[in-house]
Amino acid sequence: MTFPVHRLRRLRRSEALRGFVRETHLSTNGLVYPMFACPGNKVRTEISSMPGIHQQSPDQIVEDCRQVADLGIPAVILFGLPKQKDETGSEAASTEGAVQRSIEAIRKAKLNLLVITDVCLCEYTSHGHCGIVKDGEVLNDSSISLLADAALSHARAGADIVAPSDMMDGRVAAIRHKLDENKFQDVAILSYAAKYCSAFYGPFREAAQSAPQFGDRRSYQMDPGNAREALREVALDLEEGADMIMVKPALSYLDVIQRVRERFDAPVAAYNVSAEYSMVKAAALKGWIDEERIVLEIMTSIQRAGASIILTYHAKDVARWLKAC
Numbered sequence: 001m002t003f004p005v006h007r008l009r010r011l012r013r014s015e016a017l018r019g020f021v022r023e024t025h026l027s028t029n030g031l032v033y034p035m036f037a038c039p040g041n042k043v044r045t046e047i048s049s050m051p052g053i054h055q056q057s058p059d060q061i062v063e064d065c066r067q068v069a070d071l072g073i074p075a076v077i078l079f080g081l082p083k084q085k086d087e088t089g090s091e092a093a094s095t096e097g098a099v100q101r102s103i104e105a106i107r108k109a110k111l112n113l114l115v116i117t118d119v120c121l122c123e124y125t126s127h128g129h130c131g132i133v134k135d136g137e138v139l140n141d142s143s144i145s146l147l148a149d150a151a152l153s154h155a156r157a158g159a160d161i162v163a164p165s166d167m168m169d170g171r172v173a174a175i176r177h178k179l180d181e182n183k184f185q186d187v188a189i190l191s192y193a194a195k196y197c198s199a200f201y202g203p204f205r206e207a208a209q210s211a212p213q214f215g216d217r218r219s220y221q222m223d224p225g226n227a228r229e230a231l232r233e234v235a236l237d238l239e240e241g242a243d244m245i246m247v248k249p250a251l252s253y254l255d256v257i258q259r260v261r262e263r264f265d266a267p268v269a270a271y272n273v274s275a276e277y278s279m280v281k282a283a284a285l286k287g288w289i290d291e292e293r294i295v296l297e298i299m300t301s302i303q304r305a306g307a308s309i310i311l312t313y314h315a316k317d318v319a320r321w322l323k324a325c
């Protein structure tokens with residue numbers, strides 16, 4: 001007979017007790033703030049489906065990064081928009097690209113901030129796919145050398161970490177090889193290892209103007225029904241040289257985060273993606289939910305599932321709320 005000896009409510013009686021026995025402690029330590037870099041100067045355009053998030057030219061990105069660093073957020077991840085899209089996404093590796101120029105500006109400002117870059121072609125290609133297209137097919141092997149070129153250009157500009165999000169096979173090895181060959185052996189790779197083909201990327205595609213112009217991403221991103229396959233993806237990326245691995249999206253895939261955490265010892269990141277943000281923002285704007293409590297609960301659940309690194313558009317708010325409490 002366990003009751004009345006065992007009373008779990010005993011340890012819930014006060015905030016002091018609850019804090020004393022809490023298993024998951026939120027902090028700003030693993031937060032990554034995603035940002036959209038666009039060409040030009042003094043450009044700051046809000047993304048209508050993502051209130052509070054902007055496309056910004058490099059000069060504005062630096063000012064925003066100053067705020068991010070002041071809030072104690074350790075890292076940003078940069079996405080880029082090109083001046084001109086083409087078949088092969090050639091601006092992805094341009095030294096004059098918005099991402100490359102933003103990194104240089106952040107470095108010049110000597111901010112205490114890790115700079116991560118998203119490595120992909122979809123923002124740069126006219127067809128909006130994450131690799132080169134031939135006869136309606138997204139080609140694998142010729143795409144990975146272009147991705148490696150993009151990663152190298154980010155490293156040259158001063159990125160600390162490159163994060164390939166394309167889901168081509170073999171891209172981590174190709175990037176590692178290219179970086180090492182060019183003496184960037186200390187630039188780390190955070191691979192989007194288990195990236196699902198998800199409707200939760202909808203608002204991002206407005207932000208990055210990267211919606212595929214034909215078809216969808218089902219032939220390269222993962223099927224939402226598969227969890228064991230995620231473990232194979234992670235195992236391969238680690239074998240190829242990934243330093244950290246990511247599960248994306250976060251909320252509908254907490255089981256995948258947990259399984260990856262249990263199986264592997266590398267740092268695990270989770271991407272709290274655009275629609276996860278937009279849904280919360282929309283409901284908050286309507287006054288239907290308590291935004292702060294909802295967001296902190298979401299962050300706690302992602303961390304409890306096993307992610308120590310969280311990429312989230314809520315990062316600045318989270319840092320402010322944690323400071324206040």
Ligand code: PBG
Nearest residue numbers: 120122165200201204273274275
């Ligand atoms: C690029 C990329 C996407 C996201 C991150 N990198 C979009 C996609 O794959 O279609 C989504 C991020 C988000 O929704 O916040 N491949």
